[in-house]
Amino acid sequence: MSPVQVPKPNTDAMGRDSPVPKGLNKDVGLVYKRAVQVMVTVIVIFFAPLSFTYFFDKTHTSNLSDKALAVLISPEFAYGAGSGTMSDVNGSQMIVYLRNLTAMFPHTIAGSIAITVGLVQFNTTLQFKYPVIHRWLGRLYALCAVIISWSSMPYIADAMPTKEVFSGDPFAYILSSLSISVPITMACAIYAIWNGDIGTHREFMVLNYAFMLSAPIPRVQWITLGRLWEENKYIVNLYSSIFSGPFLVAASIFYLRQRHVRPSNPLLTSLNARLTAAASGFLGLLFLLTKGPSITGGSHPKAFWLALVPQLTFYMTLFTAFARAAKRRGDMRSYTAWVTYQNGLISAPLWSVFVMYMARDRMGCSEESLGMITVSGGVNQGLFISFMVYVFATSNLRNPAIRSVKSR
Numbered sequence: 001m002s003p004v005q006v007p008k009p010n011t012d013a014m015g016r017d018s019p020v021p022k023g024l025n026k027d028v029g030l031v032y033k034r035a036v037q038v039m040v041t042v043i044v045i046f047f048a049p050l051s052f053t054y055f056f057d058k059t060h061t062s063n064l065s066d067k068a069l070a071v072l073i074s075p076e077f078a079y080g081a082g083s084g085t086m087s088d089v090n091g092s093q094m095i096v097y098l099r100n101l102t103a104m105f106p107h108t109i110a111g112s113i114a115i116t117v118g119l120v121q122f123n124t125t126l127q128f129k130y131p132v133i134h135r136w137l138g139r140l141y142a143l144c145a146v147i148i149s150w151s152s153m154p155y156i157a158d159a160m161p162t163k164e165v166f167s168g169d170p171f172a173y174i175l176s177s178l179s180i181s182v183p184i185t186m187a188c189a190i191y192a193i194w195n196g197d198i199g200t201h202r203e204f205m206v207l208n209y210a211f212m213l214s215a216p217i218p219r220v221q222w223i224t225l226g227r228l229w230e231e232n233k234y235i236v237n238l239y240s241s242i243f244s245g246p247f248l249v250a251a252s253i254f255y256l257r258q259r260h261v262r263p264s265n266p267l268l269t270s271l272n273a274r275l276t277a278a279a280s281g282f283l284g285l286l287f288l289l290t291k292g293p294s295i296t297g298g299s300h301p302k303a304f305w306l307a308l309v310p311q312l313t314f315y316m317t318l319f320t321a322f323a324r325a326a327k328r329r330g331d332m333r334s335y336t337a338w339v340t341y342q343n344g345l346i347s348a349p350l351w352s353v354f355v356m357y358m359a360r361d362r363m364g365c366s367e368e369s370l371g372m373i374t375v376s377g378g379v380n381q382g383l384f385i386s387f388m389v390y391v392f393a394t395s396n397l398r399n400p401a402i403r404s405v406k407s408r
Contacts, residue, residue: 032258036251037122040213044115047216052112055105060094061086065219069233073226082232084166093166100155107151111215114144118209145186145208152179160363167238169369170298173359173377174214174241181384182211188388192397199262200395206256207387210248217244235300242376243307249383250315257322257337262394264332268340277343284349288374292356295371308376315383316345337390344386351385352378 050065057063066085070078079085084093097104117137120126127134156176159165165172189204221240222233229236267273297304323338355377359365365373 030259033255036255041119043213043216043220044119047219048112048116050219051108051115051215054108055097055101059086060098069222069226072223077222077226077233080232082234084233093164096155096159096164096166100158103151103154106147107155110144110147110151111212114141114148115209115212115216117141117144118205118212121205122209142186142190145182145212148212149179149183167234167241169359169363169365170372170376171238171241173355173363173365173373174245176363177245177377177380178211178214182208185211188391192395195397197396199260200391200397202260203256203262203387203391207249207252210252214241214244214248217248229303231300235303238298239300239303239307242304242372243311245376245380246308246311246315246383249380249387250311253337253341253383253387254318257334261333262337262390264336265393268336268343268390268393269332273343274339277346280350281346281348284347284351284353284378287353288349288356292352293360293367293370293374295375296368298369298372304372304376308379312345312379316342319345336394340390340393341383341386344382344384344389345379346382347385348378348382350378351381355381 050063050068053064055063062079062085066078066083077083079087081088081090086092086094088094118141121134121137121141126137152175156165156172156179160172160176163169165175185204185208189201189208192198192200192204218237218240221243222236225231225236225240226233319338319342323335323342326332326334326338352374356370356374359373359377360370
């Protein structure tokens with residue numbers, strides 16, 4: 001009797017890079033990856049101490065974060081109106097934080113640890129030469145993710161009904177989305193590694209870590225916009241966050257696709273999939289134009305459209321260009337990825353409809369902010385859903401016979 005042949009897994013047993021298809025520029029991918037690693041390292045080194053010590057100031061009037069902003073931007077930005085500090089004459093977000101100090105204190109501590117440990121976890125030497133250390137640090141990271149998700153819920157439950165979330169309803173929606181997305185991606189990553197699919201585990205962990213960086217990324221934007229745009233922290237934080245959502249998902253996509261390839265899936269590249277995405281996007285847009293909220297862009301409509309439209313155009317252009325290039329060279333694996341992400345953006349108006357009902361009927365967001373939430377939320381959801389669909393549709397989780405060897 002001939003031996004039973006097990007199909008070759010999509011990723012090798014140790015989860016290393018799959019061979020990059022001919023025609024891709026490996027050097028460009030490596031440079032891109034190194035540049036991202038350097039930038040993230042600088043951001044973590046800058047932000048982690050600020051977050052860790054945020055509630056160490058007993059007077060809650062001048063913590064390390066405020067002192068840094070006062071030096072890097074201006075004292076008015078750090079302590080003036082719209083700053084959210086105890087000295088803010090128009091109301092202090094710090095009062096809301098102190099009301100939820102039992103949850104917020106471990107939130108900032110766990111967040112600092114998570115972004116630091118998560119950065120170390122991407123070191124390939126640690127992953128493959130010291131897998132035991134990698135696993136234990138992964139468990140610490142997972143514990144921090146649980147603490148972050150748990151601690152955000154009391155704050156959201158307290159501040160959202162009373163309209164006391166810093167930067168208003170749009171930022172409240174972003175926070176609530178993050179509080180759901182972080183545990184979802186973490187659960188998917190754990191499920192994948194338990195089932196030996198290391199490549200899928202990596203995909204979810206990159207996106208999960210990107211969501212963790214949703215706290216430091218706006219701080220970097222504060223420093224840039226705070227010096228260029230004469231607005232207070234309340235306004236700068238809002239429009240920085242609107243930019244950050246799509247940016248973090250797209251950054252995860254480009255980071256992964258530059259160095260890692262996954263199998264093709266004919267269902268994702270079929271005509272039916274393209275037509276479904278186009279039809280859902282058209283119907284969603286038609287519904288929003290007839291029954292959707294008024295899209296004013298908030299108090300600064302130009303800032304809203306500048307935060308969203310250029311990057312949306314940029315991502316769609318790149319997804320389309322990469323999909324066409326992959327198809328020309330016969331690389332169906334890369335083509336599957338870029339077409340799926342493209343379909344996610346095309347279907348964004350449909351997700352905007354769900355976002356609108358959630359924000360209006362479940363969260364009680366005001367009509368003034370509903371337009372901003374609907375548009376930006378739809379784009380975020382479109383990218384996020386396409387990421388999840390692509391990973392699951394190209395994973396080994398559906399077929400136990402082709403799973404990678406478990407690493408215990």
